[in-house]
Amino acid sequence: MTATPSRYRFLLIQGFRLPADSPYLHRKLDGPKEQTVMDYPILAPMLEGVDWEVHGGALTTYGNWPVENRQEFMHSGLARLPIVREACESGKYNAIVLLGGGEPGFHEACEIARPYGIPVSSCAWSQMHVATMLGSRFGVIDLAESHSSYYANLILQHRMDRRCASIRLIYFPHDRPGCPSGRPLHEERAKARAGERSEAVEEAVEQAVAAIEEDGAEVIFMSCSGLFWLQPFIQSRLDEMGWEVPVLHGYKCAISMAKAMVDMGVTASGLKYPGDRPGRRRRKKLV
Template sequence: MKPPRLLLVNAFQLSEGAYALRPHDGPREALVMDYANVAHLLADTEWTAHPGARATHGDWPVETREEFLIVGANRVRIVREACESKQYDAIVLLGGGDPGFLECRDIGRRHGIPVTSCAHAQMHLATMLGHRFGVIDISEQHNTQMAQLVVQYRFTEHCVAVRNINHPLPRPTHDGPQSIAEEKARALRGEPSAMLDAAVAAGESAILEDGAETLILGCSAAYWMRPLIEARLREAGWDVPVLEGYSCAIEMARMLLRLGRDASGLAFPSDPPRRWRPRRVV
Protein backbone atom coordinates (compact mmCIF):
# COMPACT_ATOMS: atom_id res chain seq x y z
CA MET A 1 0.00 0.00 0.00
CA LYS A 2 1.29 3.42 -0.92
CA PRO A 3 1.87 5.88 1.93
CA PRO A 4 -0.78 8.60 2.21
CA ARG A 5 0.02 11.91 0.55
CA LEU A 6 -0.74 14.79 2.89
CA LEU A 7 -0.65 18.53 2.32
CA LEU A 8 -0.28 20.64 5.47
CA VAL A 9 -1.47 24.20 4.82
CA ASN A 10 -0.60 27.05 7.18
CA ALA A 11 -3.21 29.72 7.85
CA PHE A 12 -1.14 32.59 6.46
CA GLN A 13 2.36 33.66 5.52
CA LEU A 14 4.08 36.67 7.08
CA SER A 15 7.26 38.36 5.95
CA GLU A 16 10.34 37.83 8.05
CA GLY A 17 10.15 40.29 10.90
CA ALA A 18 9.24 41.01 14.48
CA TYR A 19 5.78 39.46 14.31
CA ALA A 20 6.66 36.18 12.58
CA LEU A 21 6.47 33.05 14.77
CA ARG A 22 7.89 30.69 12.12
CA PRO A 23 9.95 31.01 8.91
CA HIS A 24 8.07 31.96 5.75
CA ASP A 25 10.14 29.64 3.59
CA GLY A 26 12.80 26.94 3.89
CA PRO A 27 12.55 23.15 4.33
CA ARG A 28 9.11 21.68 4.96
CA GLU A 29 9.96 20.88 8.58
CA ALA A 30 10.59 24.56 9.29
CA LEU A 31 7.08 25.46 8.10
CA VAL A 32 5.43 23.30 10.77
CA MET A 33 5.65 24.89 14.21
CA ASP A 34 6.99 22.47 16.85
CA TYR A 35 7.63 19.90 14.14
CA ALA A 36 9.41 17.59 16.58
CA ASN A 37 6.08 16.97 18.35
CA VAL A 38 4.41 15.60 15.19
CA ALA A 39 7.37 14.12 13.29
CA HIS A 40 6.51 10.57 14.35
CA LEU A 41 2.98 10.97 12.92
CA LEU A 42 4.35 11.96 9.51
CA ALA A 43 7.20 9.45 9.35
CA ASP A 44 5.35 6.93 7.17
CA THR A 45 3.60 9.46 4.93
CA GLU A 46 4.47 11.52 1.89
CA TRP A 47 3.84 15.06 2.99
CA THR A 48 4.32 18.63 1.89
CA ALA A 49 3.92 21.85 3.87
CA HIS A 50 2.50 25.02 2.33
CA PRO A 51 3.53 28.29 4.02
CA GLY A 52 0.03 29.70 3.54
CA ALA A 53 -1.23 32.57 1.44
CA ARG A 54 0.57 35.86 1.86
CA ALA A 55 -1.24 37.77 4.61
CA THR A 56 -3.50 40.56 3.36
CA HIS A 57 -5.06 41.47 6.72
CA GLY A 58 -1.71 42.91 7.89
CA ASP A 59 1.77 41.58 8.53
CA TRP A 60 1.02 40.04 11.94
CA PRO A 61 -0.68 36.95 13.45
CA VAL A 62 -4.46 36.61 13.47
CA GLU A 63 -6.75 37.19 16.46
CA THR A 64 -9.85 39.17 15.40
CA ARG A 65 -12.94 37.92 13.59
CA GLU A 66 -12.14 40.14 10.61
CA GLU A 67 -8.63 38.69 10.34
CA PHE A 68 -9.87 35.09 10.59
CA LEU A 69 -12.36 35.79 7.79
CA ILE A 70 -9.68 37.28 5.53
CA VAL A 71 -7.10 34.51 5.97
CA GLY A 72 -9.81 31.87 5.60
CA ALA A 73 -10.84 33.31 2.23
CA ASN A 74 -7.19 33.44 1.15
CA ARG A 75 -6.66 29.80 2.07
CA VAL A 76 -9.62 28.57 0.02
CA ARG A 77 -7.74 29.13 -3.24
CA ILE A 78 -4.78 27.04 -2.04
CA VAL A 79 -7.03 24.15 -1.09
CA ARG A 80 -8.97 24.30 -4.36
CA GLU A 81 -5.76 24.22 -6.41
CA ALA A 82 -4.40 21.36 -4.28
CA CYS A 83 -7.56 19.31 -4.79
CA GLU A 84 -7.60 19.97 -8.52
CA SER A 85 -3.95 18.92 -8.80
CA LYS A 86 -4.80 15.37 -7.65
CA GLN A 87 -1.40 15.23 -5.90
CA TYR A 88 -2.77 14.72 -2.39
CA ASP A 89 -4.95 12.21 -0.59
CA ALA A 90 -5.84 14.50 2.31
CA ILE A 91 -5.35 18.11 3.38
CA VAL A 92 -4.60 19.25 6.93
CA LEU A 93 -5.29 22.90 7.78
CA LEU A 94 -2.84 24.21 10.37
CA GLY A 95 -3.81 26.99 12.78
CA GLY A 96 -5.85 26.90 15.97
CA GLY A 97 -8.80 29.07 14.91
CA ASP A 98 -9.70 26.95 11.84
CA PRO A 99 -9.96 29.84 9.33
CA GLY A 100 -11.78 28.71 6.19
CA PHE A 101 -12.23 25.13 7.40
CA LEU A 102 -15.86 24.50 6.45
CA GLU A 103 -15.42 26.16 3.07
CA CYS A 104 -12.28 24.12 2.40
CA ARG A 105 -14.03 20.96 3.52
CA ASP A 106 -16.79 21.72 1.03
CA ILE A 107 -14.16 21.87 -1.72
CA GLY A 108 -12.53 18.66 -0.50
CA ARG A 109 -15.87 16.84 -0.52
CA ARG A 110 -16.40 17.73 -4.19
CA HIS A 111 -13.04 16.08 -4.98
CA GLY A 112 -13.36 13.15 -2.56
CA ILE A 113 -10.49 14.47 -0.42
CA PRO A 114 -10.68 14.65 3.41
CA VAL A 115 -9.89 18.08 4.87
CA THR A 116 -9.20 18.36 8.60
CA SER A 117 -8.39 21.23 10.95
CA CYS A 118 -7.02 21.75 14.43
CA ALA A 119 -9.87 22.94 16.66
CA HIS A 120 -12.42 20.68 14.97
CA ALA A 121 -10.21 17.60 15.36
CA GLN A 122 -9.33 18.42 18.97
CA MET A 123 -12.95 18.82 20.00
CA HIS A 124 -13.94 15.51 18.45
CA LEU A 125 -11.05 13.63 20.02
CA ALA A 126 -11.59 15.33 23.38
CA THR A 127 -15.12 13.92 23.54
CA MET A 128 -13.73 10.44 22.82
CA LEU A 129 -11.54 10.71 25.92
CA GLY A 130 -14.08 12.27 28.27
CA HIS A 131 -17.53 13.83 28.17
CA ARG A 132 -16.52 17.43 29.02
CA PHE A 133 -13.52 19.40 27.81
CA GLY A 134 -12.02 22.79 28.60
CA VAL A 135 -10.15 25.11 26.24
CA ILE A 136 -6.94 26.86 27.32
CA ASP A 137 -6.45 29.87 25.07
CA ILE A 138 -4.18 32.89 24.78
CA SER A 139 -6.19 36.13 24.60
CA GLU A 140 -9.60 37.78 24.80
CA GLN A 141 -9.82 38.23 21.02
CA HIS A 142 -8.76 34.67 20.25
CA ASN A 143 -11.17 33.36 22.92
CA THR A 144 -14.00 34.86 20.88
CA GLN A 145 -13.04 32.77 17.84
CA MET A 146 -12.71 29.59 19.90
CA ALA A 147 -16.08 30.11 21.60
CA GLN A 148 -17.66 30.68 18.19
CA LEU A 149 -16.20 27.40 16.91
CA VAL A 150 -17.60 25.51 19.91
CA VAL A 151 -21.07 26.71 18.93
CA GLN A 152 -20.53 26.23 15.18
CA TYR A 153 -19.30 22.66 15.63
CA ARG A 154 -22.13 21.93 18.10
CA PHE A 155 -19.98 21.12 21.10
CA THR A 156 -21.77 23.40 23.56
CA GLU A 157 -22.91 20.37 25.57
CA HIS A 158 -19.31 19.20 25.95
CA CYS A 159 -17.25 22.39 26.28
CA VAL A 160 -17.25 23.64 29.86
CA ALA A 161 -15.39 26.95 29.30
CA VAL A 162 -12.68 28.77 27.37
CA ARG A 163 -9.97 29.80 29.84
CA ASN A 164 -7.86 32.86 28.96
CA ILE A 165 -4.19 32.96 30.06
CA ASN A 166 -3.71 36.47 28.57
CA HIS A 167 -0.54 35.93 26.52
CA PRO A 168 -1.61 37.48 23.19
CA LEU A 169 0.06 36.95 19.85
CA PRO A 170 2.73 39.47 18.78
CA ARG A 171 0.90 42.20 16.88
CA PRO A 172 0.79 46.02 16.69
CA THR A 173 -2.13 46.30 19.15
CA HIS A 174 -0.28 44.32 21.81
CA ASP A 175 2.57 46.08 23.54
CA GLY A 176 2.48 44.17 26.83
CA PRO A 177 5.45 42.54 28.54
CA GLN A 178 4.54 38.98 27.54
CA SER A 179 6.36 37.35 24.63
CA ILE A 180 5.26 33.90 23.50
CA ALA A 181 8.64 33.24 21.85
CA GLU A 182 10.54 34.17 25.01
CA GLU A 183 8.21 32.21 27.27
CA LYS A 184 8.56 29.16 25.04
CA ALA A 185 12.36 29.42 25.02
CA ARG A 186 12.46 29.69 28.82
CA ALA A 187 10.18 26.71 29.33
CA LEU A 188 12.06 24.49 26.89
CA ARG A 189 15.30 25.35 28.71
CA GLY A 190 13.69 24.19 31.94
CA GLU A 191 13.45 27.73 33.31
CA PRO A 192 10.35 29.34 34.87
CA SER A 193 7.78 30.48 32.29
CA ALA A 194 4.88 32.74 33.22
CA MET A 195 2.91 31.55 30.18
CA LEU A 196 3.31 27.89 31.09
CA ASP A 197 2.49 28.61 34.74
CA ALA A 198 -0.68 30.43 33.66
CA ALA A 199 -1.68 27.56 31.39
CA VAL A 200 -1.20 24.98 34.15
CA ALA A 201 -3.22 27.12 36.56
CA ALA A 202 -5.97 27.51 33.94
CA GLY A 203 -5.98 23.76 33.38
CA GLU A 204 -6.37 23.04 37.09
CA SER A 205 -9.16 25.62 37.37
CA ALA A 206 -10.89 24.01 34.38
CA ILE A 207 -10.79 20.68 36.23
CA LEU A 208 -11.80 21.92 39.68
CA GLU A 209 -14.23 24.72 38.84
CA ASP A 210 -15.59 23.86 35.39
CA GLY A 211 -15.62 20.06 35.51
CA ALA A 212 -13.32 19.45 32.53
CA GLU A 213 -12.20 15.88 31.93
CA THR A 214 -10.00 16.68 28.92
CA LEU A 215 -8.11 19.85 27.98
CA ILE A 216 -7.44 21.27 24.52
CA LEU A 217 -5.28 24.22 23.43
CA GLY A 218 -6.87 27.04 21.46
CA CYS A 219 -4.06 28.74 19.53
CA SER A 220 -1.34 26.92 17.58
CA ALA A 221 1.21 29.30 19.10
CA ALA A 222 0.44 27.56 22.41
CA TYR A 223 0.66 23.96 21.15
CA TRP A 224 4.28 23.67 22.36
CA MET A 225 2.93 23.60 25.92
CA ARG A 226 0.92 20.39 25.50
CA PRO A 227 3.40 17.85 26.99
CA LEU A 228 4.56 20.32 29.63
CA ILE A 229 1.03 21.10 30.85
CA GLU A 230 0.11 17.42 30.93
CA ALA A 231 3.27 16.55 32.88
CA ARG A 232 2.76 19.37 35.40
CA LEU A 233 -0.86 18.42 35.99
CA ARG A 234 0.08 14.77 36.36
CA GLU A 235 2.65 15.75 38.99
CA ALA A 236 -0.16 17.55 40.80
CA GLY A 237 -2.21 14.35 40.76
CA TRP A 238 -4.48 15.04 37.78
CA ASP A 239 -4.72 12.19 35.25
CA VAL A 240 -6.07 14.43 32.49
CA PRO A 241 -5.31 14.23 28.75
CA VAL A 242 -4.11 17.44 27.08
CA LEU A 243 -4.49 17.74 23.30
CA GLU A 244 -3.02 20.01 20.63
CA GLY A 245 -4.36 20.59 17.16
CA TYR A 246 -1.61 19.54 14.76
CA SER A 247 -1.44 15.95 16.04
CA CYS A 248 -5.21 15.60 16.17
CA ALA A 249 -5.77 17.01 12.68
CA ILE A 250 -3.05 14.83 11.14
CA GLU A 251 -4.36 11.67 12.78
CA MET A 252 -7.96 12.48 11.87
CA ALA A 253 -6.94 12.88 8.23
CA ARG A 254 -5.21 9.51 8.30
CA MET A 255 -8.21 7.88 9.99
CA LEU A 256 -10.59 9.21 7.34
CA LEU A 257 -8.32 7.89 4.62
CA ARG A 258 -8.24 4.44 6.21
CA LEU A 259 -12.03 4.47 6.45
CA GLY A 260 -12.36 5.65 2.86
CA ARG A 261 -14.42 8.68 3.93
CA ASP A 262 -14.18 12.43 3.40
CA ALA A 263 -17.47 14.06 4.47
CA SER A 264 -21.21 13.53 4.23
CA GLY A 265 -22.72 14.58 0.93
CA LEU A 266 -25.75 15.81 2.87
CA ALA A 267 -23.70 18.06 5.14
CA PHE A 268 -21.56 19.20 2.18
CA PRO A 269 -23.79 18.76 -0.89
CA SER A 270 -22.46 18.63 -4.42
CA ASP A 271 -23.24 21.37 -6.93
CA PRO A 272 -25.85 20.49 -8.07
CA PRO A 273 -26.94 17.76 -5.63
CA ARG A 274 -28.26 14.53 -7.10
CA ARG A 275 -31.32 14.87 -4.88
CA TRP A 276 -32.64 17.76 -2.80
CA ARG A 277 -34.51 17.79 0.48
CA PRO A 278 -37.70 19.81 0.88
CA ARG A 279 -36.90 20.37 4.57
CA ARG A 280 -33.70 20.59 6.61
CA VAL A 281 -33.91 20.25 10.37
CA VAL A 282 -31.60 22.62 12.29
Protein backbone atom coordinates in the same frame (compact mmCIF):
# COMPACT_ATOMS: atom_id res chain seq x y z
CA MET B 1 13.43 -0.68 -7.30
CA THR B 2 10.36 1.55 -7.29
CA ALA B 3 9.36 2.79 -3.85
CA THR B 4 5.96 1.67 -2.62
CA PRO B 5 3.60 4.66 -2.67
CA SER B 6 2.56 5.87 0.76
CA ARG B 7 -0.98 5.21 1.89
CA TYR B 8 -1.08 8.82 3.05
CA ARG B 9 -0.44 11.76 0.72
CA PHE B 10 -1.06 14.86 2.79
CA LEU B 11 -0.78 18.57 2.20
CA LEU B 12 -0.43 20.61 5.37
CA ILE B 13 -1.49 24.23 4.83
CA GLN B 14 -0.43 26.96 7.24
CA GLY B 15 -3.17 29.29 8.47
CA PHE B 16 -1.44 32.38 7.11
CA ARG B 17 1.96 33.68 6.03
CA LEU B 18 3.46 36.86 7.41
CA PRO B 19 5.67 39.03 5.20
CA ALA B 20 9.35 38.13 5.44
CA ASP B 21 10.15 41.56 6.88
CA SER B 22 7.43 41.46 9.56
CA PRO B 23 8.72 42.33 13.03
CA TYR B 24 6.13 39.85 14.38
CA LEU B 25 7.54 36.85 12.53
CA HIS B 26 8.72 34.09 14.87
CA ARG B 27 8.72 30.96 12.69
CA LYS B 28 10.72 29.99 9.62
CA LEU B 29 9.04 30.68 6.29
CA ASP B 30 11.51 28.86 4.07
CA GLY B 31 13.99 26.02 4.21
CA PRO B 32 13.45 22.30 4.85
CA LYS B 33 9.78 21.58 5.43
CA GLU B 34 10.51 20.13 8.85
CA GLN B 35 11.77 23.55 9.98
CA THR B 36 8.66 25.41 8.85
CA VAL B 37 6.15 23.38 10.89
CA MET B 38 5.83 24.33 14.54
CA ASP B 39 6.53 21.55 17.03
CA TYR B 40 7.83 19.25 14.30
CA PRO B 41 9.86 17.08 16.74
CA ILE B 42 6.58 16.25 18.50
CA LEU B 43 4.86 15.50 15.19
CA ALA B 44 7.69 13.56 13.54
CA PRO B 45 6.58 10.10 14.76
CA MET B 46 3.07 10.74 13.43
CA LEU B 47 4.41 11.72 10.01
CA GLU B 48 6.54 8.61 9.58
CA GLY B 49 5.28 6.76 6.53
CA VAL B 50 3.33 9.83 5.37
CA ASP B 51 4.20 11.42 2.04
CA TRP B 52 3.63 15.01 3.09
CA GLU B 53 4.25 18.52 1.93
CA VAL B 54 3.59 21.83 3.64
CA HIS B 55 2.29 25.01 2.08
CA GLY B 56 3.39 28.19 3.82
CA GLY B 57 -0.09 29.68 3.64
CA ALA B 58 -1.45 32.77 1.95
CA LEU B 59 0.19 36.11 2.63
CA THR B 60 -1.81 38.12 5.15
CA THR B 61 -4.00 40.81 3.61
CA TYR B 62 -5.02 42.60 6.81
CA GLY B 63 -1.52 43.52 8.02
CA ASN B 64 1.82 42.04 9.03
CA TRP B 65 0.89 40.57 12.43
CA PRO B 66 -0.57 37.18 13.49
CA VAL B 67 -4.30 36.52 13.23
CA GLU B 68 -6.29 36.98 16.42
CA ASN B 69 -9.78 38.45 15.90
CA ARG B 70 -12.81 37.73 13.72
CA GLN B 71 -11.97 40.01 10.80
CA GLU B 72 -8.42 38.69 10.61
CA PHE B 73 -9.66 35.09 10.61
CA MET B 74 -12.07 35.96 7.81
CA HIS B 75 -9.24 37.43 5.74
CA SER B 76 -7.07 34.35 6.35
CA GLY B 77 -9.84 31.86 5.61
CA LEU B 78 -10.71 33.48 2.29
CA ALA B 79 -7.07 33.68 1.27
CA ARG B 80 -6.49 29.98 2.01
CA LEU B 81 -9.29 28.66 -0.23
CA PRO B 82 -7.47 28.98 -3.60
CA ILE B 83 -4.63 26.92 -2.12
CA VAL B 84 -7.12 24.20 -1.15
CA ARG B 85 -8.71 24.20 -4.61
CA GLU B 86 -5.35 23.99 -6.36
CA ALA B 87 -4.31 21.11 -4.11
CA CYS B 88 -7.51 19.21 -4.90
CA GLU B 89 -7.19 19.78 -8.63
CA SER B 90 -3.56 18.62 -8.63
CA GLY B 91 -4.50 15.01 -7.80
CA LYS B 92 -1.38 14.74 -5.64
CA TYR B 93 -3.04 14.44 -2.24
CA ASN B 94 -5.60 12.22 -0.56
CA ALA B 95 -6.08 14.47 2.50
CA ILE B 96 -5.59 18.09 3.46
CA VAL B 97 -4.63 19.18 6.96
CA LEU B 98 -5.35 22.81 7.81
CA LEU B 99 -2.83 24.08 10.33
CA GLY B 100 -3.64 26.92 12.71
CA GLY B 101 -5.70 26.65 15.88
CA GLY B 102 -8.60 28.77 14.64
CA GLU B 103 -8.98 26.74 11.43
CA PRO B 104 -9.77 29.68 9.08
CA GLY B 105 -11.70 28.48 6.03
CA PHE B 106 -12.36 24.97 7.35
CA HIS B 107 -16.00 24.55 6.31
CA GLU B 108 -15.38 26.17 2.95
CA ALA B 109 -12.35 23.93 2.39
CA CYS B 110 -14.52 20.87 3.12
CA GLU B 111 -17.04 22.12 0.57
CA ILE B 112 -14.31 22.51 -2.06
CA ALA B 113 -12.62 19.16 -1.34
CA ARG B 114 -15.66 16.91 -0.98
CA PRO B 115 -16.40 16.50 -4.74
CA TYR B 116 -12.79 15.35 -5.18
CA GLY B 117 -13.23 12.71 -2.47
CA ILE B 118 -10.54 14.39 -0.36
CA PRO B 119 -11.08 14.67 3.43
CA VAL B 120 -10.06 17.85 5.22
CA SER B 121 -9.07 18.03 8.87
CA SER B 122 -8.32 21.03 11.06
CA CYS B 123 -7.16 21.66 14.60
CA ALA B 124 -10.25 22.97 16.41
CA TRP B 125 -12.59 20.44 14.78
CA SER B 126 -10.17 17.58 15.44
CA GLN B 127 -9.40 18.48 19.04
CA MET B 128 -13.07 18.82 19.93
CA HIS B 129 -13.97 15.45 18.45
CA VAL B 130 -10.97 13.64 19.95
CA ALA B 131 -11.69 15.26 23.32
CA THR B 132 -15.28 14.02 23.33
CA MET B 133 -14.05 10.47 22.71
CA LEU B 134 -11.82 10.70 25.78
CA GLY B 135 -14.04 12.52 28.26
CA SER B 136 -17.50 13.95 28.76
CA ARG B 137 -16.49 17.62 28.71
CA PHE B 138 -13.40 19.53 27.60
CA GLY B 139 -11.69 22.70 28.78
CA VAL B 140 -10.00 25.12 26.39
CA ILE B 141 -7.01 27.33 27.21
CA ASP B 142 -6.92 30.55 25.17
CA LEU B 143 -4.59 33.53 24.93
CA ALA B 144 -6.70 36.67 24.40
CA GLU B 145 -10.22 38.01 24.78
CA SER B 146 -10.74 38.60 21.05
CA HIS B 147 -9.43 35.16 20.12
CA SER B 148 -11.60 33.42 22.72
CA SER B 149 -14.69 35.24 21.43
CA TYR B 150 -13.97 33.92 17.95
CA TYR B 151 -13.21 30.43 19.29
CA ALA B 152 -16.49 30.30 21.18
CA ASN B 153 -18.22 30.63 17.80
CA LEU B 154 -16.25 27.63 16.52
CA ILE B 155 -17.49 25.57 19.44
CA LEU B 156 -21.06 26.53 18.56
CA GLN B 157 -20.55 25.83 14.85
CA HIS B 158 -19.27 22.36 15.65
CA ARG B 159 -22.25 21.81 17.99
CA MET B 160 -19.92 21.19 20.89
CA ASP B 161 -21.31 23.78 23.29
CA ARG B 162 -22.80 21.11 25.57
CA ARG B 163 -19.46 19.30 25.68
CA CYS B 164 -17.38 22.40 26.45
CA ALA B 165 -16.83 22.98 30.17
CA SER B 166 -15.19 26.39 29.69
CA ILE B 167 -12.75 28.55 27.82
CA ARG B 168 -10.18 29.88 30.26
CA LEU B 169 -7.71 32.64 29.44
CA ILE B 170 -4.07 33.25 30.02
CA TYR B 171 -3.25 36.75 28.84
CA PHE B 172 -0.56 36.40 26.18
CA PRO B 173 -2.06 38.17 23.13
CA HIS B 174 -0.02 38.46 19.96
CA ASP B 175 1.89 41.70 19.52
CA ARG B 176 0.46 44.08 16.93
CA PRO B 177 1.04 47.73 16.01
CA GLY B 178 0.21 49.93 18.97
CA CYS B 179 -0.61 46.95 21.18
CA PRO B 180 2.51 45.16 22.40
CA SER B 181 1.67 42.48 24.95
CA GLY B 182 5.04 42.66 26.64
CA ARG B 183 4.92 38.86 27.09
CA PRO B 184 5.91 37.29 23.76
CA LEU B 185 4.94 33.64 23.57
CA HIS B 186 8.06 32.65 21.63
CA GLU B 187 10.16 33.86 24.56
CA GLU B 188 8.03 31.87 27.00
CA ARG B 189 8.47 28.79 24.83
CA ALA B 190 12.24 29.24 24.77
CA LYS B 191 12.34 29.56 28.57
CA ALA B 192 10.24 26.45 29.11
CA ARG B 193 12.28 24.35 26.71
CA ALA B 194 15.49 25.53 28.38
CA GLY B 195 14.17 24.32 31.72
CA GLU B 196 13.54 27.83 33.04
CA ARG B 197 10.41 29.15 34.68
CA SER B 198 7.79 30.25 32.16
CA GLU B 199 4.85 32.41 33.22
CA ALA B 200 2.87 31.02 30.27
CA VAL B 201 3.32 27.48 31.59
CA GLU B 202 2.49 28.47 35.16
CA GLU B 203 -0.68 30.31 34.17
CA ALA B 204 -1.78 27.59 31.75
CA VAL B 205 -1.39 24.92 34.43
CA GLU B 206 -3.32 27.08 36.90
CA GLN B 207 -6.19 27.51 34.44
CA ALA B 208 -6.16 23.84 33.44
CA VAL B 209 -6.52 22.82 37.09
CA ALA B 210 -9.33 25.36 37.55
CA ALA B 211 -11.08 23.97 34.46
CA ILE B 212 -10.90 20.49 36.01
CA GLU B 213 -11.80 21.38 39.58
CA GLU B 214 -14.32 24.17 39.04
CA ASP B 215 -15.77 23.60 35.53
CA GLY B 216 -15.84 19.82 35.22
CA ALA B 217 -13.39 19.48 32.33
CA GLU B 218 -12.11 15.94 31.75
CA VAL B 219 -9.86 16.76 28.77
CA ILE B 220 -7.77 19.90 28.14
CA PHE B 221 -6.57 21.48 24.90
CA MET B 222 -5.33 24.82 23.59
CA SER B 223 -7.20 27.01 21.11
CA CYS B 224 -4.32 28.71 19.28
CA SER B 225 -1.43 27.03 17.49
CA GLY B 226 0.81 29.56 19.21
CA LEU B 227 -0.09 27.76 22.44
CA PHE B 228 0.25 24.16 21.25
CA TRP B 229 3.84 24.00 22.53
CA LEU B 230 2.38 24.11 26.04
CA GLN B 231 0.87 20.63 25.68
CA PRO B 232 3.74 18.49 27.03
CA PHE B 233 4.39 20.92 29.89
CA ILE B 234 0.77 21.01 31.03
CA GLN B 235 0.48 17.23 30.66
CA SER B 236 3.60 16.65 32.73
CA ARG B 237 2.47 18.98 35.50
CA LEU B 238 -1.02 17.47 35.68
CA ASP B 239 0.53 14.01 35.81
CA GLU B 240 2.73 15.12 38.73
CA MET B 241 -0.35 16.37 40.58
CA GLY B 242 -2.13 13.07 40.07
CA TRP B 243 -4.69 14.34 37.56
CA GLU B 244 -5.30 11.58 35.02
CA VAL B 245 -6.48 14.03 32.38
CA PRO B 246 -5.31 13.98 28.75
CA VAL B 247 -3.96 17.21 27.25
CA LEU B 248 -4.27 17.34 23.47
CA HIS B 249 -2.02 18.82 20.77
CA GLY B 250 -3.91 20.37 17.87
CA TYR B 251 -1.60 19.31 15.05
CA LYS B 252 -1.41 15.72 16.33
CA CYS B 253 -5.20 15.53 16.46
CA ALA B 254 -5.59 16.97 12.96
CA ILE B 255 -3.07 14.55 11.45
CA SER B 256 -4.67 11.62 13.27
CA MET B 257 -8.14 12.54 12.01
CA ALA B 258 -6.86 12.85 8.45
CA LYS B 259 -5.32 9.38 8.68
CA ALA B 260 -8.53 7.94 10.10
CA MET B 261 -10.64 9.32 7.26
CA VAL B 262 -8.21 8.02 4.66
CA ASP B 263 -8.14 4.60 6.34
CA MET B 264 -11.94 4.45 6.36
CA GLY B 265 -12.22 5.76 2.80
CA VAL B 266 -14.63 8.51 3.81
CA THR B 267 -14.91 12.25 3.37
CA ALA B 268 -17.45 14.87 4.41
CA SER B 269 -21.15 14.26 3.88
CA GLY B 270 -22.69 15.65 0.72
CA LEU B 271 -25.69 16.64 2.80
CA LYS B 272 -23.61 18.84 5.06
CA TYR B 273 -21.62 20.23 2.13
CA PRO B 274 -23.91 19.85 -0.89
CA GLY B 275 -22.74 20.65 -4.39
CA ASP B 276 -24.41 23.24 -6.59
CA ARG B 277 -26.82 20.72 -8.09
CA PRO B 278 -26.93 17.60 -5.88
CA GLY B 279 -28.35 14.38 -7.29
CA ARG B 280 -30.89 14.22 -4.47
CA ARG B 281 -32.17 17.03 -2.32
CA ARG B 282 -34.16 17.21 0.88
CA ARG B 283 -37.53 18.86 1.37
CA LYS B 284 -36.74 19.65 4.99
CA LYS B 285 -33.58 20.39 6.93
CA LEU B 286 -33.51 20.42 10.71
CA VAL B 287 -31.20 22.82 12.52
